[in-house]
C-alpha cells in the first residue's frame with residue numbers, strides 16, 4: 146500500500162472504512178473558533194453541528210481556553226484515574242453549588258469513563274445491581290451508544306447489526322407520538338405490566354431521552370415525561386434519563402428534564418459537560434441507590450482533569466444565572482419560526498421538529514435530508530442528518546452562536562432545502 150502526504154489520500158488509505166463524518170465533509174479541517182471551522186485550504190464553514198452536541202459553547206471558547214492553558218502551564222495533574230485532585234474537588238463543589246442545589250437535586254456523582262456510552266453502561270449495571278432484575282425498558286428510535294449494553298437499548302437496526310451477537314434483556318415501548326397521537330399514552334406499557342399473562346420480564350429500569358437526538362429530533366411532550374415518571378414510581382421501576390445529548394443546556398435548562406419537574410433516579414451526562422469538547426461523563430445517582438462497591442465499575446480515563454477544569458469554568462461562566470437558558474429558548478423559537486416559514490412555502494411533506502436548540506426538518510422522501518446536508522456543505526454550512534432513515538436534517542448550532550450567525554446559517558439552510566425540494 147502506498148502512503149501519501151496528501152491528507153485526503155492518507156485518510157482513505159490508512160483510516161478504517163468505519164469513518165463516516167469524513168465522508169460527508171471530505172475536506173481536512175484545521176482550526177476552529179466559536180461557530181466556525183476552517184479547512185487547510187482556508188475555507189471557513191459555519192457550524193450547525195456543534196460536535197454532535199459536545200460543543201454547546203462553541204470551538205475553543207476563549208473563557209474556557211484561558212482556564213485550560215493556565216492549568217497546563219502550572220503543571221496541573223492531567224491524568225488521575227479516580228484519585229482525589231484539586232481540579233476534581235473544584236468541579237464537584239461547583240457542580241453541587243451551581244447546578245444541583247439551586248434545582249433541589251440530590252445526586253451522588255459517578256465518573257464512569259469519558260464517553261456517553263460509559264455513563265449509560267454504568268447506569269444499566271447499577272439499576273440491575275440495585276433491583277436484582279435484569280430486564281430493561283427502552284423506547285422506539287432511542288439512541289444510547291455503541292457498546293453492547295447501550296446498543297441493547299438502542300433502536301437503530303443498522304447500529305444494532307454491528308454488535309454481531311444477540312442484543313438481549315431489553316423490551317422496546319412506543320415513544321411519545323409513535324402512533325401519531327392515535328393511541329393513549331402508555332396503553333401498551335401499562336397493559337403488559339399489569340397482565341400476568343403478558344410475558345414481560347419485570348423491568349429493573351426504564352431508559353429514556355427527553356428529546357431523541359439521533360432518533361430524529363423527536364421531543365417527548367412534557368406531560369408524557371411526567372406520565373412516564375409517575376408510571377415508574379407506581380410500578381417501582383427505576384427511571385434513567387439519558388441526558389448525554391440534550392443535557393448541558395441543549396433544550397434550554399441545564400437538565401432537559403427540568404421542564405417536566407421530574408427527578409430521575411439516575412441521569413447520564415456527557416458531551417458538553419466539559420464545555421470544551423474534552424472527553425468527560427457523569428452518572429448522577431440518587432444517594433440511596435449508590436450501592437457500588439469500591440472499584441466495582443472502573444476505567445483508566447475517569448479522571449480527565451483538564452476536562453474538570455474547563456467544566457468548572459463553563460459552569461461559572463454560563464450557569465450562575467438564566468441568561469444562557471433564555472437565549473437558547475429564544476434562538477430555538479427563531480429556528481422554529483424560520484423552519485415553519487420554509488415548510489409553508491414549499492410542497493408538503495416537511496415536518497418541523499424539536500425543542501430549544503435541538504431542531505430538525507423531517508422529509509417525507511428520506512434521501513432529501515442527506516441531499517440538503519450536502520447542499521448546505523457546498524454553501525459552507527455543516528449539519529448532519531438523524532432518524533432511522535436519515536430523513537431529518539438536524540440543526541444543532543452552539544448555544545453561544547450569535548444572532549447574526551444564526552440568521553446567516555438559516556438563510557443558507559433555506560437555500561439548500563429549496564435547491565433539493567421541487
Ligand code: PMP
Nearest residue numbers: 260261262288289290358389390
Ligand atoms: N446517549 C445519547 C442520547 C447520545 O446522543 C449519545 C451520542 N450520540 C450517546 C449516548 C453515546 O455517547 P458517546 O458517543 O460519547 O459514547
